[in-house]
Amino acid sequence: MKVFYKILLVLGVSIGLVTALYFMQPGPKKNGFKRNAIKGMLLTAQTDLKYNYWYIDSLSEDSIYLGNYVAVLAAFSCDYDFRDSSYRRLPYPDSSRQKLEMLKQRVLKQINPGKDKFKTDGFLSRNEPAGRLIYTYYYRNAFVCLDTGMRVLYTARMIDTNSVAKIKTAIYRANGKKVRTMATPPVPVNKRGYIDGDYFYNQSALAADDEDLAGFMRPPSVIDVYRLSNGKYSHSIYLPWYGDGTLISFGVRGNRLVAVYGRDMVIYQLTGKED
DSSP states (O other), rough: HHHHHHHHHHHHHHHHHHHHHHOOOOOOOOOOOOOOBBBBEEEEEEOOOOOSOOOEEEEOOOOEEEEEEESEEEEEETTTTTTEEEEEEEEOOOOOHHHHHHHHHHHHHHSSSSSSSTTTOOEEEEETTEEEEEEESSSSEEEEEEEEEEOEEEEEEOOOOOOOOOOEEEEEETTTEEEEEEEOOOSEEEEEEETTTTEEEEEEOOOOSOOHHHHSSOOOOEEEEETTTTEEEEEEEEEOTTTTTTTEEEETTTTTTEEEEEEEEEEEEEEEEOO
């Protein structure tokens, strides 16, 4: 019986310690900001693209044009009702992504000459009709707006408070040379962006203080919208879960938002904005 009571005592103490540690752990980390939501959005059309790895290359007034990350000779186009669509095989790879990457490197040299390439890594969005380029940092809350002549117009802050890139680097030797690389996985702040009309649309990787962190680890995907004229925050769009839930690419044209989830493409009508 003494052994039995000792076992019960050990179990009781163990359960008590685990419970105490659970309640002593710090609460969810706050990111120091809140969002203004869009008034409403309506799903108007969806289609199965049959294959994966599609991305939105461009949107015109009447048509959607897609490229493919893997099948570089493949192209897809359709109207916004998906009534007129076609798959094509290009005679040579679409060079738009390569041109955008080359343009990105030019922009980086202009705005961050000689600085840490890891901490300044990001993505470039462009709008040819507006003559604007926006370079957005992956790991901190900032973006730079330039004209097509590479003249910096302004630098703006996102609504979150992550002003310092959370990156750790390390150096190792390979073939007798020192190579600098990431020591730990970086913490992303921004994922991808798009420019349309008077707005810059940025997909954020961070939850606001009034959002459920557990739910934020799954869609809805959140797109924060900034005014192109001065970089000020306007409102946010919450894209609901669809298909496999992973937002691969998005674009905006007027009051339409086109989103690619895996091999599904969905079109939403934006019905109002908090401005």
